[in-house]
Amino acid sequence: MTTDQPTPADRTAGEPAAPKTPQPLGTAGTRRAAHAPGGGAAPAAEPVLEIADLTVDFRLDTATVHAVRGVGLRLAQGETLAVVGESGSGKTATALSVLRLNPQPPCVYAGGRILFEGRDLLTVPEKELGRIRGQDIAMVFQDPMTSLDPLRRVGAQVAEGLRHHQGLSRAEAGAAALEALDEVGIPDPERRFRQYPHELSGGLRQRVMIAAALVGRPRVLIADEPTTALDVTVQRQILDLLVTLQERHGMAVLLITHDLGVVAETADRVAVMHRGEVVETGDVLDVFDHPADDYTRQLLAATPRLELA
């Protein structure tokens, strides 16, 4: 997450004011347009999730790494906001902060707010956050093999959230889980329900993860590189599935990815992160057509394109 950062000395000395900047737009010395044309403004709708001035540090023995430096993001109801960046940009640290999932220590939430339904998720008591996790805000990770419990049957893992959060009986939760497996397009769900994760292919495991995340009808889904570990034809199916389910259930999606192709295909808006800061936010069309920031331009130029015409 931090490998491509400059040396600790550079980081700490270079931009001491960064976390306090209300609208952190790019690294020092970067020439930039005054705003992203038409897109940089906040979405019209009331945001369901708002990250303001978020600062996340990792305090290591020898140095403090400022992984996230004053990030602001607004996620509107029903929209997909993609956060794109390279390794070390702070995109995953930002996503994990929403549910306070960064390991503490070494992580310290040094500043900012994450507002959800009038509460600041950075300060709510752990017990209250536990009710929000997996219920109101759910998460899907990159690697479904390590996020599923290898010793428990698939059905029970999908049902777990319902039993825990909504107090459903085993039978009720099981029935809902079976329905969820069916909805995410798993063939023969009754059989899969009783199987263990190792008996499923990578694509099916990711469908199980999505079923488990969405079975409680969350308002926000955070998907951290959900298709990066998958083959390209399977990736296509999972992306289509996410879009379909979002349109059906209307949840907001915060999608973390390094792949501008995935951004273009799924997102309404995009935030580009670089060295812990959001360098540009805007409507996907605006950002792809008229990138305002140098780094965004570099990223777009480096992305290999398949030219088939």
Next chain:
Amino acid sequence: MTTEAGTAPETRRPLLELTGLRKEFGGRHGSVAVDDVSLTVGEGETLALVGESGCGKTTLTRLLLRLLEPTAGSVRFDGQDLAALAPAELRRLRRRIQVVLQDPYSSMNPRLDIAGIVGEPMVTHDPAARGRRGRAYVRERVGELLESVGLDAGIQDRYPHEFSGGQRQRVSIARALAVEPRLIVLDEPTSALDVSVQARILDLLAELQQRRGLTYFLVSHNLAVVQQVADRIAVMRQGRLVEVGEAAQVLRRPRHAYTRQLLDAVPVPDPRRGRRFRAAGATDAAGVTGGGAGAPGDGEAGDRG
């Protein structure tokens, strides 16, 4: 590394010839990982082997490196059948075939310094690198190699963990070049790297190929990368080659349905083909929101184990 301008494969001298290669893995539930694969790679060209996980591309790569014995078929390098060689002859020939692996983090001994990592194949294959004068010889050669891959010759005493992913991949390339190979197997050489770093590594590989007349056998799942560098493309699925041809031909006029499927699945960095536009254009008709919800295709549906 250009596609159309390159010499047609028929006129190139064949460097690597795979004939009727087959590999079965045993046991009661034995499987055929590579099934009757025949393929020729010409001197100086870049052949890209494309396929999804489990298609047999790794097994095929290990067969051509002779890290695995084929169940049937032959591998010929520069006209010599690898199976017919005595162990000492095989060792001599091995220096002509080198590998660059996907993950530059795990493909280096963390306790060797850069000089040790890049110099190791020289010590194995080159008598001049051994003995009392060997050390100075190796240091000089390693310095040249590091410079040829765009690194500073002065980093020889440093260790792999001090470098970024892209720099480490450059070290891997320098190591592969250390014994003057003719063929380099590039196994997903940029898959673990960020896109901006990936572009620079691909440029470096192209430059080295031109300068040294190298032949590349590239294994990749990334069709956009393949398009940038390959002269020819071989598409593999379930142990078999379903299509082999000139890169432009395979990408623009694929003959096999599976090749088309692979091409269609690649995410396009153009928002006009994205979610909102599909939804606005043909929501119901195109089945974007249809009940099918993207049922898994055969790439995904299978059981494991």
